[in-house]
Amino acid sequence: MKKTFQVATLLAAMALSTPLLAKTFVYVSEADDGTIARYALNEQTGALQLLGRTPAGGKVMPLALSADHQHLxxxxxxxxxxxxxWKIDRATGDLSKTGEVSAAASYPYISTDKQGRFLLGASYDGDVVHVYRLAQEGGVIAPPVGSYKTGHAAHSVIVDDAGQTAYVGNLGTDRVLQLELSKTGELSALANGxxxxxxxxxxxxxxxxPDQRYLYNVGEMGGxxxxxxRNAQGELSKIAETPNAVAAEYKLQHGLERPPGYSDTTPRIWAADIHITPDGRFLYVSExxxxxxxxxxxxxxxxxxxxIGSWPVEQQPRSFAITGDGRWLIASGEKSKVTGSYAIDSQSGALKKVSEAPAGGDANWVSIVSD
Structure with a gap:
């Protein structure tokens, strides 16, 4: 009887610790608390477990991973x-700060190239995109080596897999900028820009x-x-528009730009994030x-x-991310007390919530690291 109890106790302990054995970690920035929440994601069940919070100091918002997923x-x-x-401990998910430099602007979006050379930041307030060189050991080197004046309200910047072209969502001008990224980090207009x-x-x-043939952009105000x-040089040509899918159901009016101090009780379109599964079969947007x-x-x-359809998620979902195997989607909510884990149906692409874990104040950016 005693042996049976010991075995049962051991099995229960193993079950409780299963998420800790996973090699997939989720990081969510919590702006109001000045912390980065660390989670373990069970790769088999999608269960999400809060491991702890790392103090970042200040209003921490956008996150980005290094090309080798060794640094956040x-x-x-x-x-x-x-x-x-931050150096990522790939065994435990712990974060160790390795450096901090002055930023040339306030960035609502940062990203890196797949060659491990640069970190790019888009500044909504500064109407500019900056390029910083990354040190061999992974740190950011300031000041920036590249700069491009964008026009009003630059909201995002991404780089193609070849590391040759950058694309900027320029919210205030109704343009997606197409820019050449040089080997030294300088930005210049591609074609008419x-x-x-x-x-x-x-x-x-x-x-x-994933095949780099298409770029999809979501509009914050129109949805x-x-x-x-994309052609061989990276130039873009518009070929289709897909209307917002939830505006009619939720009686949302056309959105407005939201500067500091914005106040409006009218329900309006307020789209935020967009991601595609690694196999390129399913695309998701948040509103x-x-x-x-x-x-x-x-x-x-x-x-x-x-x-495919729409699903209720965490309140005010500013960010979400998809795992490298395309099986799980993790969503945060700026006004939610939890971070949610969703299974992606491999046949239909439908989402099903499978787990949640506590979240801090203004949880706004999600990054996922896996083997």
């Missing part, structure tokens, strides 16, 4: 403006298809997903007023989007 970068948007470098979106759509975040094709995620099937040839 964070932008502090309260003064003094900073860029932080931009392509247009629908008027007052407010282009926010963008994502490239329209604009699809562009904050309705607190929903909407999914689309992506045609493997044309890249055309077909609506």
């Amino acid at each position: 970068y964070a932008a502090i948007r309260s003064k003094p403006l900073r860029l932080q470098s 931009y392509v247009k979106t629908a008027a007052e759509n407010g282009p926010r975040h963008s994502v490239l298809s 329209i997903i604009t699809q562009y094709s 904050r007023t309705s607190s929903t995620l909407t999914g689309y099937h992506v045609d493997k040839n044309s890249g055309k989007l077909t609506l």
Whole structure:
């Protein structure tokens, strides 16, 4: 009897510790608390377990991973403006700060190239994109080596897999900028330097298809997903627009730009983030007023989007991320007390919530690291 009890106790302990054995870790910045929450994600069940919180100091918001997933970068948007470098312990998920430098602007979005050379930041307040060189050991080197004046309200910047072209969601100009990224980090206009979106759509975040043939941008104010094709030089051509899927159901009016001090009780479109699964089959966007995620099937040839459905998620979902195997989606909510884990149906792309874990104040950016 005693032996049976010991075995049962051991099995129970193993079950409780299963998430800790996972090699997939989730990081969520918590701006109000000045912390980065660390989670373990069970790769088999999608269970999410809070491991702890790492103090970052200040209003920590956008996160980005190094190309080798050994370092996590964070932008502090309260003064003094900073860029932080954190070493990731791949066994435990712990973060150790390896560096901090002054930021040349306040960045709502940062990203890195796949060659491990640069960190890029888009500044909504400064109307500029900056490029910082990354040190061999992974730290950010200041000041920036590249700079490009964007026009009003630059909201995102991503780089293609080849590390040659950068794309900027320029919310205030209804343009997606297309820029050449040199080997030394300088930015210059590619062709005429931009392509247009629908008027007052407010282009926010963008994502490239895994095969690099298409770029999709979601508009914050119009909620329209604009699809562009890419040629061999990286130039974009608009080929399709997909309307917002939840505006009618939730009776949302057209969105407005939201500067500091914005106040409006009218329910309006307020789209935020966009991601595509690693196999390129499913694309998702978040909308904050309705607190929903909407999914689309992506045609493997044309890249055309077909609506799958929409699902309620954490309140005011500013950010979400998809695991490297495409099985799980993790969503945070700026006004939610939890971070949610969702299973992605491999056949339909539908989402199903499978787990949640505590979140801090203003949870706003999600990054995932896995083997």
